[in-house]
Amino acid sequence: MGVVVLPVAEALARLDGYAQVIDARSPAEYAADRLPGAVNWPVLDDAERALVGTEYAQVSPFEARKRGAALVARNIAALIERHLADTPRDWQPLVYCWRGGQRSGALALVLGQIGFRVAQLEGGYQAFRRAVVAGIDALAPPLALRVIGGPTGSGKSRLLQALAAEGAQVLDLEALARHRGSVLGGLPGDAQPTQKAFETALWCVLRRLDPARPVWVESESRRIGALRVPGALIEAMHRAPCLQVEMPRAARVALLMADYAHFVQDTAAFCARLDALRELRGHARIDGWQAAARAGRLAEVVDELLEVHYDPGYAASSRRHFARLGEAARVRLDDGSPARPEAGPGPAGHPAPPPALSPCAGRR
Numbered sequence: 001m002g003v004v005v006l007p008v009a010e011a012l013a014r015l016d017g018y019a020q021v022i023d024a025r026s027p028a029e030y031a032a033d034r035l036p037g038a039v040n041w042p043v044l045d046d047a048e049r050a051l052v053g054t055e056y057a058q059v060s061p062f063e064a065r066k067r068g069a070a071l072v073a074r075n076i077a078a079l080i081e082r083h084l085a086d087t088p089r090d091w092q093p094l095v096y097c098w099r100g101g102q103r104s105g106a107l108a109l110v111l112g113q114i115g116f117r118v119a120q121l122e123g124g125y126q127a128f129r130r131a132v133v134a135g136i137d138a139l140a141p142p143l144a145l146r147v148i149g150g151p152t153g154s155g156k157s158r159l160l161q162a163l164a165a166e167g168a169q170v171l172d173l174e175a176l177a178r179h180r181g182s183v184l185g186g187l188p189g190d191a192q193p194t195q196k197a198f199e200t201a202l203w204c205v206l207r208r209l210d211p212a213r214p215v216w217v218e219s220e221s222r223r224i225g226a227l228r229v230p231g232a233l234i235e236a237m238h239r240a241p242c243l244q245v246e247m248p249r250a251a252r253v254a255l256l257m258a259d260y261a262h263f264v265q266d267t268a269a270f271c272a273r274l275d276a277l278r279e280l281r282g283h284a285r286i287d288g289w290q291a292a293a294r295a296g297r298l299a300e301v302v303d304e305l306l307e308v309h310y311d312p313g314y315a316a317s318s319r320r321h322f323a324r325l326g327e328a329a330r331v332r333l334d335d336g337s338p339a340r341p342e343a344g345p346g347p348a349g350h351p352a353p354p355p356a357l358s359p360c361a362g363r364r
Contacts, residue, residue: 005119098126186225
């Protein structure tokens with residue numbers, strides 16, 4: 001069968017057609033980011049890669065290659081025994097490493113010699129990474145984005161979920177970033193992905209969206225936790241038509257208490273996160289909020305956080321960044337339940353809300 005080396009554009013166009021996408025890099029490289037759906041067959045593990053690299057720099061490239069060849073040969077033998085015992089002859093994988101050179105080349109060569117038809121990614125992960133960055137820049141601007149705005153706790157994320165359930169195209173940036181986008185937005189026990197992995201996940205979503213149909217996205221700042229939203233996307237969001245969600249503040253407090261139940265159950269963690277606001281809101285106010293939270297008055301603290309911190313910041317940021325906020329249609333929600341909202345009048349040409357819940361779910 002043999003090995004064919006494919007440029008990144010061709011390999012990505014065929015990505016869904018491979019029986020397996022194999023990442024031949026070390027586990028640490030794989031954990032940081034990888035091609036969609038890739039499995040890790042490390043030709044060198046982390047310690048071996050460091051050993052060979054050190055020998056390359058401190059002894060000689062020739063000696064490093066000898067050591068590396070022995071390690072690679074043993075590891076490939078183990079990988080074949082572990083993964084390919086019952087694999088049929090027509091199995092066709094895509095193999096890649098960091099630059100598309102020695103590690104993936106060695107694995108692809110052996111697989112090809114066995115009799116499999118193997119595709120090797122030219123340029124490796126580095127070529128893929130460049131394609132992701134360029135792809136986001138190209139895919140984001142043509143999208144028919146519709147931005148769902150509204151103050152913290154007004155049910156924007158729930159509205160996005162309801163839109164998706166009705167078949168609308170949705171871009172849920174907070175889900176991709178594994179963060180709710182505020183100082184209290186980290187998800188318990190769920191670390192954010194790396195910036196590269198976030199962008200790969202975003203690219204995977206963007207490439208499957210239909211630019212002829214609306215794409216609903218929540219209003220976000222340029223950062224979601226520790227991650228940056230790519231410039232091309234955030235600029236497209238800033239130019240897009242908006243829908244403004246409104247909810248009574250008491251209902252917003254109740255919704256936040258439900259969505260952030262981990263802080264209700266762990267007051268110490270909540271108080272620790274409030275420390276991040278000391279420089280902005282002052283020691284006296286933060287001390288007061290922490291004392292109230294420890295005394296069981298968490299709902300009171302959440303209400304004051306909305307009034308003093310979140311609402312003024314959201315209003316100022318939205319006016320500054322979202323050019324079409326003034327012409328936004330409005331959706332009034334009584335609470336965070338999946339009831340039908342009432343949509344206020346929008347400007348001429350703004351998408352009208354469709355039946356049940358979603359504004360313009362499938363039409364432009």
